[in-house]
Amino acid sequence: MKKGIIAFLLACVALLLGGCWDKLELEEQAFVVVLGLDKAPDGLVSVTFQVANPQVGSSDKGAAQNEPPSDIVTFAAPDILSAKEIANSVITRKISFAHLRTIVISQAFASSKLFNHVIGSSIRDPEMRRETNLIISRERASEFITRNKPRLETRPHKYYAFMQERWRDTGYVPFSTLNRYFQRLGRDTLFLSIYGTTKRVKTKYAREEDQYLAGEIPQQNGDPVQIMGSAVFKSGRMVGTITGEETRIALFLRRKSMAHSYISSYPDPLNPDYQVTARVIKDGNTRIKMDLSRERPDVQVTLPLRAQILSIPSFTDYAEDPRKQEKLRKSIEDSLKAKIDAFIAKIQQTYECEPFLWHLVARKHFWTLKAYQAYDWGAHFSKAKINVTIRMRIESFGKQIGPPLPLEIEEDQAG
Amino acid sequence: MSDKGNTPGGIPENMPHHLSERLDENLTLIKHLFAFPDNTALIIRNLRVPALDAEAAIVFLEGAAEPKLIESTILEPLLAKPSLPYQQPDKLEAVLREIVTSPSGKKLVELQVLPGELLKGNTIFLLEGEAGALTLETPGFQSRSVTEPQVEHVLKGPKEAFIESAAVNRSLIRKQLKERQLVSETISIGQRSAKDISLLYIKDLADPELVTEMKKRLKAINADTIANLSILEQYIEDRPYSLIPSALLTERPDRACSFLMEGHIVLIMDNSPTAMVVPVTFWALFHTPEDQYLRWAYGNFIRVVRILAVFVALLTPSIYISVSTFHEEMIPTDLLLAIGATRERVPFPALIEVLVMEIAFELVREAAVRIPSIIGPTIGIVGALILGQAAVEANLVSPILVIIVALTGISSFTIPEISFNFAVRILRFIMLFAASFMGFFGISLVMTCVITYMVSFKSFGVPFLSPLSPHYRSSKDLIVRPPVWKQWLRPFNIRSQDSQRKNKPEGGD
Numbered sequence: 037m038k039k040g041i042i043a044f045l046l047a048c049v050a051l052l053l054g055g056c057w058d059k060l061e062l063e064e065q066a067f068v069v070v071l072g073l074d075k076a077p078d079g080l081v082s083v084t085f086q087v088a089n090p091q092v093g094s095s096d097k098g099a100a101q102n103e104p105p106s107d108i109v110t111f112a113a114p115d116i117l118s119a120k121e122i123a124n125s126v127i128t129r130k131i132s133f134a135h136l137r138t139i140v141i142s143q144a145f146a147s148s149k150l151f152n153h154v155i156g157s158s159i160r161d162p163e164m165r166r167e168t169n170l171i172i173s174r175e176r177a178s179e180f181i182t183r184n185k186p187r188l189e190t191r192p193h194k195y196y197a198f199m200q201e202r203w204r205d206t207g208y209v210p211f212s213t214l215n216r217y218f219q220r221l222g223r224d225t226l227f228l229s230i231y232g233t234t235k236r237v238k239t240k241y242a243r244e245e246d247q248y249l250a251g252e253i254p255q256q257n258g259d260p261v262q263i264m265g266s267a268v269f270k271s272g273r274m275v276g277t278i279t280g281e282e283t284r285i286a287l288f289l290r291r292k293s294m295a296h297s298y299i300s301s302y303p304d305p306l307n308p309d310y311q312v313t314a315r316v317i318k319d320g321n322t323r324i325k326m327d328l329s330r331e332r333p334d335v336q337v338t339l340p341l342r343a344q345i346l347s348i349p350s351f352t353d354y355a356e357d358p359r360k361q362e363k364l365r366k367s368i369e370d371s372l373k374a375k376i377d378a379f380i381a382k383i384q385q386t387y388e389c390e391p392f393l394w395h396l397v398a399r400k401h402f403w404t405l406k407a408y409q410a411y412d413w414g415a416h417f418s419k420a421k422i423n424v425t426i427r428m429r430i431e432s433f434g435k436q437i438g439p440p441l442p443l444e445i446e447e448d449q450a451g
Numbered sequence: 452m453s454d455k456g457n458t459p460g461g462i463p464e465n466m467p468h469h470l471s472e473r474l475d476e477n478l479t480l481i482k483h484l485f486a487f488p489d490n491t492a493l494i495i496r497n498l499r500v501p502a503l504d505a506e507a508a509i510v511f512l513e514g515a516a517e518p519k520l521i522e523s524t525i526l527e528p529l530l531a532k533p534s535l536p537y538q539q540p541d542k543l544e545a546v547l548r549e550i551v552t553s554p555s556g557k558k559l560v561e562l563q564v565l566p567g568e569l570l571k572g573n574t575i576f577l578l579e580g581e582a583g584a585l586t587l588e589t590p591g592f593q594s595r596s597v598t599e600p601q602v603e604h605v606l607k608g609p610k611e612a613f614i615e616s617a618a619v620n621r622s623l624i625r626k627q628l629k630e631r632q633l634v635s636e637t638i639s640i641g642q643r644s645a646k647d648i649s650l651l652y653i654k655d656l657a658d659p660e661l662v663t664e665m666k667k668r669l670k671a672i673n674a675d676t677i678a679n680l681s682i683l684e685q686y687i688e689d690r691p692y693s694l695i696p697s698a699l700l701t702e703r704p705d706r707a708c709s710f711l712m713e714g715h716i717v718l719i720m721d722n723s724p725t726a727m728v729v730p731v732t733f734w735a736l737f738h739t740p741e742d743q744y745l746r747w748a749y750g751n752f753i754r755v756v757r758i759l760a761v762f763v764a765l766l767t768p769s770i771y772i773s774v775s776t777f778h779e780e781m782i783p784t785d786l787l788l789a790i791g792a793t794r795e796r797v798p799f800p801a802l803i804e805v806l807v808m809e810i811a812f813e814l815v816r817e818a819a820v821r822i823p824s825i826i827g828p829t830i831g832i833v834g835a836l837i838l839g840q841a842a843v844e845a846n847l848v849s850p851i852l853v854i855i856v857a858l859t860g861i862s863s864f865t866i867p868e869i870s871f872n873f874a875v876r877i878l879r880f881i882m883l884f885a886a887s888f889m890g891f892f893g894i895s896l897v898m899t900c901v902i903t904y905m906v907s908f909k910s911f912g913v914p915f916l917s918p919l920s921p922h923y924r925s926s927k928d929l930i931v932r933p934p935v936w937k938q939w940l941r942p943f944n945i946r947s948q949d950s951q952r953k954n955k956p957e958g959g960d
Contacts, residue, residue, distance in 0.1 A: 090787075090790075
């Protein structure tokens with residue numbers, strides 16, 4: 037028994053030696069919820085921290101009246117982790133990235149060679165998580181973070197959490213995380229990242245509501261941030277932007293897409309003055325077939341879709357006439373196909389690479405990775421013959437099938 | 452009188468071993484043994500038996516024997532029977548067989564068993580000229596009537612509980628288990644004040660080795676006296692310093708019967724409102740009779756709730772500590788900020804906070820058990836409301852702690868078996884310290900040790916986690932149970948002699 041007690045006490049002592057060293061109480065840490073990256077002179081990177089203040093907007097019990105919901109500070113440093121150390125000379129609590137969900141990167145920095153090195157080296161820190169979302173801002177990231185004062189959300193992390201869910205629904209922006217970025221660093225594919233801004237560049241009024249890039253959306257009042265379209269990365273560097281509509285197409289052409297439905301408007305075939313609004317839903321996976329034996333690869337893409345017609349402003353009675361339905365279906369298909377073909381052509385010419393993840397399909401045609409790399413899919417893609425077939429069916433015409441007014445009355449009035 | 456001078460029967464060595472032929476000598480011996488006349492409880496009634504034309508005496512202890520019973524079954528026949536030629540040549544035999552009407556009695560000649568008979572509530576009949584005595588059963592101990600269980604409640608199922616009388620308890624088991632082979636063996640233990648322990652088992656089911664082992668352990672007990680089963684449990688258990696119990700005390704006859712039918716042994720003793728079941732496994736501690744009484748879906752639902760409660764009771768405080776001091780990234784940001792905001796004004800580290808609240812809760816709990824029941828209800832209000840709320844108001848603890856401690860407390864109440872309940876509550880503190888040193892790593896370390904220990908622990912030769920691990924064939928009545936008609940196998944880990952309850956049902960597996 038005595039032996040047992042001694043052994044137990046010794047074990048307890050070992051326990052004391054064992055741990056504790058990375059123990060830190062919650063209130064002793066400053067949780068960075070948004071990180072901003074900008075170019076700084078002399079090859080440095082300017083890192084902006086937005087630190088959440090727990091005492092504002094979280095709990096009634098511990099609320100502090102005269103404090104802001106977050107603290108924003110910017111430091112120039114060689115990389116993110118050294119900036120984190122410097123920040124502790126200003127911020128009293130230990131900086132923690134454990135709850136970092138959003139990184140904002142300025143367009144200028146993302147286009148520079150330094151970007152890949154800074155972001156690539158930061159991932160060694162266990163606190164940097166691969167599911168962190170990336171947002172590319174048109175202006176400086178520090179400006180983006182400072183100007184982003186959402187009206188409905190007090191706490192900054194909540195704004196980004198809610199927005200990211202909406203973005204996934206609409207498909208205007210891609211799902212872009214650090215992990216995806218690292219996955220798509222290769223020369224055979226393009227990485228798409230969320231594009232946003234707090235500035236208004238030029239407002240253009242487009243007939244089809246998704247042909248915008250962030251900053252171009254006609255908006256009055258409301259939050260300053262606009263998120264629309266994507267930044268295109270090739271080999272870890274930003275090389276261009278695509279609009280919201282193009283982003284949707286790019287996501288749809290992937291074999292499996294995360295955004296599997298979106299609402300958009302198309303020309304009304306029987307009444308060209310109007311548009312028809314429909315929710316287009318992906319009806320299964322996109323089928324991609326390739327023939328890589330020829331110098332100009334032949335790519336056959338079949339896109340199965342179903343459409344739910346949501347509004348017909350022209351009041352045409354599509355729902356009751358199968359022939360008109362067929363016309364509508366054909367018209368939506370054609371309009372989609374025209375857009376898709378134009379977009380693919382643009383991608384082929386501009387980037388010599390593709391964001392559709394077709395390289396995964398192409399890779400299957402090779403026995404070894406070496407053979408695939410030697411093939412250079414990017415170069416072959418740019419000259420490939422791509423034929424997209426859309427198979428669409430109209431699923432429903434909404435809750436009310438007929439137009440709201442009886443057609444006779446309208447004809448009477450017309451007569 | 453020194454203990455050394457005593458023989459096992461409690462008789463001083465210098466006294467004769469056998470009764471004498473002379474009545475007055477015998478009476479003097481008995482008086483001496485029971486410290487008469489200081490001890491007024493010893494009652495001696497002299498009488499003349501007309502049927503035998505001899506002087507006689509009956510001796511009994513006040514409070515142990517029932518005077519009315521003595522009057523009707525012994526005195527009346529003795530005094531009323533006329534002098535007839537009796538068929539038995541031996542006079543005492545004649546009294547026993549042809550005169551008294553007691554349901555049971557026997558003749559004894561040795562002096563050393565006589566005090567024990569008196570203490571059991573029997574009446575001693577002595578006759579002039581006979582070197583022997585009759586002991587006649589006239590028990591008169593007071594005990595309460597059979598009531599509802601106080602600890603093991605069920606909503607659906609029998610509502611009888613054991614009481615402090617072994618005879619009644621055995622009767623309650625007999626009532627439920629009409630079984631020819633149900634054996635009730637009596638073993639007497641204790642050196643000074645011997646107590647009878649009834650060993651109940653089904654002869655053609657229970658493992659004979661287990662029965663032998665049990666008897667061996669009972670006989671090996673070296674004690675002055677054994678007050679009741681709770682004390683006995685501590686004498687015969689496998690590992691006295693273990694957190695895990697090796698026997699189960701139940702106050703429900705139906706539960707005892709179901710264990711008997713699986714081949715377990717049940718011990719019953721006077722002054723214990725419980726029956727002791729050996730061997731036990733984790734499952735015996737975790738199950739309640741309600742699980743089987745409720746229909747399949749309902750019974751399994753409460754089982755799942757309870758297994759969840761075991762883990763909540765064991766781990767919640769330690770998970771909170773490790774998540775809030777080592778693994779902040781696991782808490783949703785909103786909750787993290789809310790905890791952080793309230794923690795900012797609390798002067799203590801999270802571990803102290805948890806300890807303060809946990810100890811306060813254990814205090815409330817202990818107080819609630821010890822408090823006289825008439826002021827009991829106040830403790831609930833004082834404990835739950837004032838302590839928790841006031842501690843938060845005073846910035847002693849953060850509000851989330853109240854939820855954690857309350858949840859832990861509620862969960863620990865769902866653990867039905869009191870020994871297991873204590874084991875979980877003590878382990879919780881060990882977990883807490885491990886978590887505060889090493890976070891989840893510490894928790895998993897302790898958890899590994901606990902599981903390893905449980906797997907290697909044996910209760911009377913039966914592994915504690917069997918039949919799950921080590922695996923034995925059984926009806927799979929473990930965490931969840933199959934429908935009753937599919938439970939056709941007795942668990943093999945108990946080594947029952949008949950492994951099947953019934954033939955394999957159609958569709959059963």
